[in-house]
Amino acid sequence: MASSEVDQKFLGKLGKQVEPNNALLASMLFKLLGLSINLAEHTAKARKQRKLDTSRATQSLELYFHIIWLAREGLIMLEQYVLPMVGDHGELKVLAFKLQASFYHIFVLFHNNPSVSSMGINTPIPGIPPIPRLDKGKGVERSDAASETGRSSVQPTHPMESGAVGPPPGFGPKIPEPPGAFLLPSVDYRPTAREYFRQAVALADSILWGSHSLRLSVKTEYAAFLYECEHDYEGSRKLAKDTIAEVYDASEGMDDDMFHDACELVTVLGKMMKRGLESENAPVGSSAPPVTMPVPAAVPTAGMDNFI
Structure with missing residues (x-):
């Protein structure tokens, strides 16, 4: 992020x-x-x-x-x-x-x-009780039982005797804004974030080769967004799996630094591809084995420069 x-x-x-x-x-x-x-x-x-x-x-x-x-x-x-x-x-x-x-x-x-x-x-x-609502100008709200015990047995003859008058239409209690x-x-913000991720993925696919570390960074975070924010677990796992396949299909060479970054991102994508499946498929009391992904087989080519 x-x-x-x-x-x-x-x-x-x-x-x-x-x-x-x-x-x-x-x-x-x-x-x-x-x-x-x-x-x-x-x-x-x-x-x-x-x-x-x-x-x-x-x-x-x-x-x-x-x-x-x-x-x-x-x-x-x-x-x-x-x-x-x-x-x-x-x-x-x-x-x-x-x-x-x-x-x-x-x-x-x-x-x-x-x-x-x-x-x-x-x-x-969890565990934190809600803050009691204060009725401005009329003290703290009382329970129905307390109201019943304090109510007169004589029926009110004037509207004001029936209790506090509510605010006029359009002047109700203001809903407090959240912190921040x-x-x-x-x-x-989900629709905007989703659209910007799709634009970034489409641009990366059209400009960068399959094993480019920046391209992998785009898709790694998009997969995380799908899982954490959209709760599209299957879509997140599929994106991670497809991205790894694209890395293996890429034939372009990389320098040592980009190769190292690509290996780390492929490892992260491998874990995301299995994310959520271990707890569903593993027996009770057992833990799923750690996911290890092979690194991409691209080999740095002597004298090769980034084409961008």
Whole structure:
């Protein structure tokens, strides 16, 4: 998520490439690199906590605010300064579209309404009782039993005697906004994130070869989005399986660094391909064996340069 180590490598590499001809674009890429490293650390910490405490202003809530703020600022920089200048830079265009989807992925995980993740700020926390609702100007709501005991046996002769008068039409009690609404609107971000992921995948398929590490990064995060946010478990596993098959079918050579990254991403995709199946198929009291995936058989070719 906004971004992987592969994305961070390409942010630095592409920033150096465009710096001689476009200092502004290079500056934005380097800023996005720093922001992405910071954001990755915060999201990793949030994943360890698994659930943020929304009952009071604790450190976890501050962590949530920081994640949303970083993702929002990164998206602004990306859409205002990077996307308009990607031009014909193939790898940079794929990376920019992928980061756009990745920032929305963070919005879905941490700030979606309705909540779709255990890390979301709107997720109910088991064991924490709801805060009693206060009736402004009339004290705390009392139970029906208490109301019955205090009610007069004489029938009211005037509307005011029947109890408190409700507010006029259109002036009902205001629904409190969820925490973080001051940073970002509390809406459903899944359709937007889904569309940006599809655009990034289509662009990566049309520009990059099957074993390109940036292409694998796009599909790895899309598979994670399908599983965690869309709850399309079968679709996520199928995407991971198809991506691994595409790696094996690729015949292009890679340098050592890209080969290493591709091997790691294939291993991650292999685990995602089996995700959720171990608990369904394994007998009670047993654990499924770890998934080990063979690395792609591409061999670096002497003198071969990236064609993009």
